[in-house]
Amino acid sequence: MIELGHFAAFLALGLSLAQGITGLRGERRLAGLIAVAAFGVMALAFLSIVHAFVTSDFSVALVVNNSHTLKPMVYKIAGAWGNHEGSMALWCIVTLGFGAAAAAFMNTDRPLFEARALGIQGLLATGALAYLLFASSPFLRIDPAPFQGAGLNPLLQDPALAIHPPMLYLGYVGYSFVFALAAAGLVEGRIDRVWAREARIWSLAAFAPLTIGIALGSYWAYYELGWGGWWFWDPVENASLMPWLIGAALLHSITVTEKRDGFAAWTALLAVLSFLFSILGAFLVRSGVLTSVHAFAVDPERGTLLLIGLLVYGGFALGLFAWRAPKLEGGKPWMLISREGALMANNIVLIVAALTVLLGTLFPLIAEAFGRTISVGEPYFNLTFVPILALILILLPIVQAWAWGKADVKGWLRWAAGGAGLVALFVLLGVGPMNIPAGAAFGLALGLWLVFGSLWELKRRAITPGRVFKLPRRVWSMTLAHVGIGLFVIGAVVETTGRYESTLALAQGDTGTVAGWALTLDEVRSIEGPNWYADGALLTARNGSRVTTLEPSKRYYPAARMPTTETAIYKTGAGDLYAALGEQRNVDGQTRWVFRVYFNPLIDLLYAGVVLIGFAALLGLWPASRKVRPAEA
């Protein structure tokens, strides 16, 4: 079976090279057919890997290293991509999948351009497949075959993490086709509204899963690591945040290209960068050059190959850009106070924010080159990334009403007064009667300002409330995404500033109190699972008349010889009551269990906001505008 997959992957390599050649020669139909065939063949190769995992075929080296017969079925399947080789196979199949989807759905009436885009996508797939087959092959046999495998890293045996890599890769690798479109557009010297209409759809198709993938990864870290936090500014998290920020900037810039023919060169540059940052992310995660709590399957040598790939792609694309960008058209004229001006400001801020993240992520490497071992943590990002982004969010509700070309600024004084009033009210309320820090009050005001400002803009565009649901889908998409950011800001600010945490060391029958909840340790018992055994604590939590039980546990996976923390979360409605079980401690001759207990207010609002952004991107992707083409004017 696995040999069949191996053969299929080689076939896919040949086909994607053929896709590259026919595409670049301008044969749209042929390149499209080959793209679909290459995807089909690669799907077969991928299924053969999954099959080896499902049947626990221990003659395959990858299965031996990452699977175990006692593992639940869902993790056997997820184990196929829970490692370096399998995840690279996922990378390949997504690259080819985007090529095949593009072959089927691209619709620009420019056959040569489409053929070239498919061709470049084919070459990107060739590179990925060559890397898969020659540097990280998942198809290798092992002889003699052992009777049992080593098991998947227990931290990865989790539902959120089973679907997190496919989502994240759909996002990362989705940008490969945005890259291909930009390169093809640059070759032609045409980055115009037809190009932008096409590229916008594919940017959304990458942005939506990337957003959801980041949310899943963060949620996993929240409940699996047992540290109570949801974002640690860890290099691996930053590696996914940077393409997201560039992708968000691209979505804003591409609108200008689509509606006004403007920002052409800049949009092309962002389209290229979005994919380059995705590869940079893969390099940072895979190479092990940075310490991370999320990094699995690390290998320095393969990292070097990724770095070479990054330089080749980057050199090619940026060279193309430098050659062609001066020839691109400038678009319609605009004043600084206009929608173009606002979107330009948005772009500058998002890019600068991405650069501060990049600096914070790479600084330990730079310092190490000078012989100092340092790390950069949350305070740095709170001092740079957060205020920079807050700047643009303050302006958002005001400037989104600005017209193209030249905005009428009479109305926005009223807006500014409203916003200032809101902030003043919150800061006064916060510092005064509610006694919360000024920064938190400001953040809360900002979040509400975003939510209501976005909804207000929706109403303004509809003119009468009855027409709200007749507005174009992309207006809804924009509104929901901005409301999502507002909800996220409220959740993030309240969670970060209002979190309670406490450590309790309890003997059986003892009670401790956290955030108004009295927690009683009833017992600690032994539990046995399919491929683990655990100490499970039974806590009764009481707050007034509300009673619930929490059952945090500590699992031990014999196959991997490794323990994991299984937290218990009770959703109170206002936030999560969160308990993690620690080790047994012997204090004054008495056995006590130590617990880390958190109360995380409004954390669900934060995730709801991010999911709403992802959903909004999907909504904008839905092909409604395709049938009715606006007149080219």
Next chain:
Amino acid sequence: MRARTRRLYTFGIAALLVLAAAILAFFALRENANLFYTPEILAERGMPKPGREVKVGGWVEPGTLSYTDGGATMQFTVIDNSPSTITVKFTGVAPDLFREGQGVVATGSFGPDGQFTARQLLAKHDENYQPRELKPLEAGG
């Protein structure tokens, strides 16, 4: 507005923002880049400013682990291949693979008394993982 003037404004604003971000980043890094100390480095360079966030790392000296605060707070001594030691205090749950005699990296700050209060502890992540800061120690030891 003419294209050239507009471009001038655009670049002006962008340059200002980048400059502001660079200044922010510079000060943020100067204040918040966490230096790493082993007992030996600490003895060489002296104590960092009390309250400033740093990292310390080394091995947990066997037999020094004790609990106070009804069991919620743990205290232990970190050693390396030098005669110096660092006393670390941590309130919370120890990482899964925390053991006496094993490597540990603690993030936190020194008090005026020279005792280190950790905010976070990292131990070996899995059987194959070592915190990067400890690699030179391992090679030397």
